[in-house]
Amino acid sequence: MSTTAVRRPALSHLFFWFLFSNGGVITALLLPVHVLVQGILGPLGIVKVVDQHYDTWIRVLANPLVKLYLLVLIMFAFFHFAHRIRYLLMDFGVHAAKTVPAQVAFYGGAAVVTLITVWILLTTVPIGI
Amino acid sequence: MATEIDMPSPHRGEGQGEGQGVKEYRWRMPANWWTRTRHYFLYVAREFTAVPMALWLIWLLYEIKLAGNGPAGYYPPRSAAFVAFSAVVLLFALYHSYTFLKLAGVIIRVKVLDRSIPPRVIVMAMFGAWAAGSVVVGFVLIWFAR
Numbered sequence: 705m706s707t708t709a710v711r712r713p714a715l716s717h718l719f720f721w722f723l724f725s726n727g728g729v730i731t732a733l734l735l736p737v738h739v740l741v742q743g744i745l746g747p748l749g750i751v752k753v754v755d756q757h758y759d760t761w762i763r764v765l766a767n768p769l770v771k772l773y774l775l776v777l778i779m780f781a782f783f784h785f786a787h788r789i790r791y792l793l794m795d796f797g798v799h800a801a802k803t804v805p806a807q808v809a810f811y812g813g814a815a816v817v818t819l820i821t822v823w824i825l826l827t828t829v830p831i832g833i
Numbered sequence: 834m835a836t837e838i839d840m841p842s843p844h845r846g847e848g849q850g851e852g853q854g855v856k857e858y859r860w861r862m863p864a865n866w867w868t869r870t871r872h873y874f875l876y877v878a879r880e881f882t883a884v885p886m887a888l889w890l891i892w893l894l895y896e897i898k899l900a901g902n903g904p905a906g907y908y909p910p911r912s913a914a915f916v917a918f919s920a921v922v923l924l925f926a927l928y929h930s931y932t933f934l935k936l937a938g939v940i941i942r943v944k945v946l947d948r949s950i951p952p953r954v955i956v957m958a959m960f961g962a963w964a965a966g967s968v969v970v971g972f973v974l975i976w977f978a979r
Contacts, residue, residue: 728929729933729934729959731929731930732929732930732934732963733930733934733962733963733966733967735886735929735930736927736930737967737970738970738974739889739922739923739926740919740923740971741970741975742910742974743910743918743919744916744920744923746909747909747915747919748916749911752978752979753974753978754973754978755909756911756978757978758900759904760977760978760979761907763977764977774897777890778890778894781886781887781890784883785886788880788883789883789884792880792881795867795880796864796867797861797862797864824897825897827901828897828898
């Protein structure tokens with residue numbers, strides 16, 4: 705009997721690593737300025753920000769490029785978060801985080817957030833008004 | 834016929850009276866391992882940045898959804914609690930950006946004319962992209978508020 709180990713490319717690992725690393729870069733490049741401007745400067749009244757008034761917020765959200773941008777930002781970010789939190793749980797000794805059901809829960813959760821984002825972006829403000 | 838090999842645990846019998854029984858020794862990290870050194874603590878802090886950033890993006894989604902309520906049902910965030918929450922998230926987000934973009938020098942390998950670009954240049958390019966991206970997004974968020 706041969707004892708040759710069966711070698712298969714870890715395609716799912718490759719796929720989720722792609723989402724993780726790109727999500728990491730996208731959130732690193734883009735998220736801090738959103739938090740600073742929309743979360744601090746706008747609410748404090750230091751600068752005028754689009755989401756501080758209904759009219760300007762809705763005008764920006766109607767733009768298809770903005771919708772696409774927000775979808776890419778949120779989708780990649782959540783796949784990145786799912787990967788990071790799953791591995792953090794493993795580091796804390798939660799062995800269940802390695803299992804297939806955990807992978808389905810974490811990456812499935814990111815997929816659900818993506819679908820909710822698509823739904824919100826398409827139903828909240830019509831494109832191009 | 835090819836079969837998969839059942840590899841023994843590398844820890845089997847380690848310091849546990851090897852050969853005396855069939856009990857497998859399983860090493861478990863103490864729960865507070867990450868508080869023991871500054872390096873471990875910063876590693877866990879880096880991984881944890883995902884949680885506050887996720888919470889802030891969920892809030893952003895909620896704010897987008899609010900726009901569907903019409904002008905009477907839309908109330909922009911102006912509370913001190915929200916600003917404080919955002920300030921905490923910003924610290925985590927900046928820490929994520931700094932650590933992740935710095936890591937790019939280790940991960941990304943680019944060759945130009947058979948010569949590898951030094952990691953320092955790659956890291957500088959990533960930080961440059963961060964500055965450029967921040968300027969563009971900040972400009973859009975502020976310019977279109979007029």
